[in-house]
Amino acid sequence: MLDRRSAAVFALWSCCAGPVVAFGQGVDPHAAQPERPTVATHAGTVAPGWIEIETGGEFDRFGDGSHGAGATIVTKVGLGSHVQLNIYGSAIRLPDRDSLGIGDSAVGVKWRMTDAAPVLGRFAILPSIKFPSGSLSLGTGTDTTDASLLLISSHDLGPVALDLNASYTRRSGDGEIIPRDAALWTASFGGPAVGQVGWVAELYGLPRISGPLDSTVAVLFGPTLAVRSWLIFDGGVIVPIAGPAPHAAYFGAVWNIGRAWRSDDRRPRAGAPLRGTDFHEELRRRPSSDRD
Numbered sequence: 001m002l003d004r005r006s007a008a009v010f011a012l013w014s015c016c017a018g019p020v021v022a023f024g025q026g027v028d029p030h031a032a033q034p035e036r037p038t039v040a041t042h043a044g045t046v047a048p049g050w051i052e053i054e055t056g057g058e059f060d061r062f063g064d065g066s067h068g069a070g071a072t073i074v075t076k077v078g079l080g081s082h083v084q085l086n087i088y089g090s091a092i093r094l095p096d097r098d099s100l101g102i103g104d105s106a107v108g109v110k111w112r113m114t115d116a117a118p119v120l121g122r123f124a125i126l127p128s129i130k131f132p133s134g135s136l137s138l139g140t141g142t143d144t145t146d147a148s149l150l151l152i153s154s155h156d157l158g159p160v161a162l163d164l165n166a167s168y169t170r171r172s173g174d175g176e177i178i179p180r181d182a183a184l185w186t187a188s189f190g191g192p193a194v195g196q197v198g199w200v201a202e203l204y205g206l207p208r209i210s211g212p213l214d215s216t217v218a219v220l221f222g223p224t225l226a227v228r229s230w231l232i233f234d235g236g237v238i239v240p241i242a243g244p245a246p247h248a249a250y251f252g253a254v255w256n257i258g259r260a261w262r263s264d265d266r267r268p269r270a271g272a273p274l275r276g277t278d279f280h281e282e283l284r285r286r287p288s289s290d291r292d
Contacts, residue, residue: 030230034254035074037234038202038220040165040188043122043154045112046078046256048263056234056252066095068246070103077260082112086128092140101140106130110152126150144173150184160191179211190224198224200236206243216243222250230256 029047054074070092077085090103108128128148134141150167165186188202205217222236238248
């Protein structure tokens with residue numbers, strides 16, 4: 001049965017549906033656009049017709065010394081030049097369980113509304129719905145249907161990417177364990193370090209709006225490794241500052257699988273230095289070694 005110690009983990013999942021960094025955006029539609037490992041997401045979208053997979057695991061240590069774990073997978077599909085479909089899945093292992101159980105799932109659509117707005121920079125919205133595919137009795141879900149709206153503002157500060165997020169979630173249910181109303185804010189930074197190694201750091205919080213949970217604030221940081229432009233690994237730690245969040249270590253990967261269908265949209269993605277140039281044609285003109 002879900003307890004208050006584990007409720008904070010589910011509350012974070014319900015707000016953002018998985019850990020998510022704006023690092024390495026470019027003109028190549030086959031280049032990965034990681035939305036992990038941070039809680040925040042960036043305003044960029046996958047190129048039309050292309051598919052990208054993000055997956056990772058997390059190991060949690062709670063205040064009483066017990067341990068839990070979780071895994072997430074996100075499939076991102078470029079539906080248009082400014083629209084991306086997100087499909088989320090999860091698995092959870094609570095401290096009193098020996099194996100992972102299927103967690104809640106979600107679906108959302110990111111709409112990149114502008115690439116260079118005053119103050120907002122690259123700006124996108126991401127409405128999503130979480131479904132009760134997990135089990136409350138097994139402690140892998142909340143038995144609630146959640147509707148969320150995420151606001152995303154991304155900025156390039158020289159070589160450093162800054163992503164600011166704010167979200168609101170409304171849940172079904174009676175609110176006794178998981179609050180019916182929830183919010184999330186994040187400030188995420190990422191950039192290159194040495195060679196193929198990059199870095200990410202984030203401060204995030206879940207303020208208390210209603211229900212039994214206290215407000216939570218935590219920091220996340222760690223390295224990334226670009227094995228190829230289309231395959232990026234990450235790892236790091238999460239350290240709570242306030243509230244019931246556990247200490248955690250995470251690892252994961254982002255893989256741009258490739259193009260599932262051809263698109264007639266010829267506009268470059270957000271952050272691309274090309275102006276008025278077909279980035280698909282640009283990619284085909286490059287030597288094959290540049291596309292690996």
